[in-house]
Amino acid sequence: xxxxxxxAIVERIEKGIITIDPFDPKRVGPASVDCxxxxxxxxxxxxxxxxxxxxxxxxAEPFSxxxxxxxxxxxxxGQAILGVTKEKITLPSNLCGWIQGRSRFARLGLMVxxxxxxxxxxxxxxQVLELFNAGPMAIAIHPGIAICQxxxxxxxxxSAYTGMFQGQEKP
Numbered sequence: 001x002x003x004x005x006x007x008a009i010v011e012r013i014e015k016g017i018i019t020i021d022p023f024d025p026k027r028v029g030p031a032s033v034d035c036x037x038x039x040x041x042x043x044x045x046x047x048x049x050x051x052x053x054x055x056x057x058x059x060a061e062p063f064s065x066x067x068x069x070x071x072x073x074x075x076x077x078g079q080a081i082l083g084v085t086k087e088k089i090t091l092p093s094n095l096c097g098w099i100q101g102r103s104r105f106a107r108l109g110l111m112v113x114x115x116x117x118x119x120x121x122x123x124x125x126x127q128v129l130e131l132f133n134a135g136p137m138a139i140a141i142h143p144g145i146a147i148c149q150x151x152x153x154x155x156x157x158x159s160a161y162t163g164m165f166q167g168q169e170k171p
Contacts (some may be wrong), residue, residue: 109135122160
């Protein structure tokens with residue numbers, strides 16, 4: 001298994017092996033691609049009740065509301081919301097990906113994933129971001145900002161994700 005560097009990423013995108021839509025070649029770094037924040041969010045309702053996780057299937061809709069933002073959304077200290085990348089990423093069966101934050105925002109306490117940073121081989125969707133403010137002050141986040149980076153890695157063998165989030169476009 002190997003992490004793809006700049007030239008390997010660009011080559012695979014040019015050949016259509018990796019699809020990023022929309023794609024901006026200036027967002028390809030030494031070993032990752034920066035992705036931007038979309039404008040659709042899922043904000044959790046401030047409920048003082050217990051959410052039962054008795055099954056591996058969980059639907060966030062009853063506990064949250066969809067919000068579409070044009071300018072900015074404010075993330076309070078200790079607050080978690082779901083966002084989504086503007087880019088739709090499609091991977092072949094022999095590549096997986098990792099969503100990572102950007103250090104400039106992490107220094108303020110912004111996390112872009114709480115625990116699910118892995119992108120399965122064969123995935124084709126907008127990546128959902130588990131945005132969490134671990135910092136001491138509120139953060140205003142603007143759609144379109146380069147919020148995260150995706151690291152691509154070759155797999156040993158081929159596989160394809162066919163789970164419930166395949167084709168996801170909203171958080």
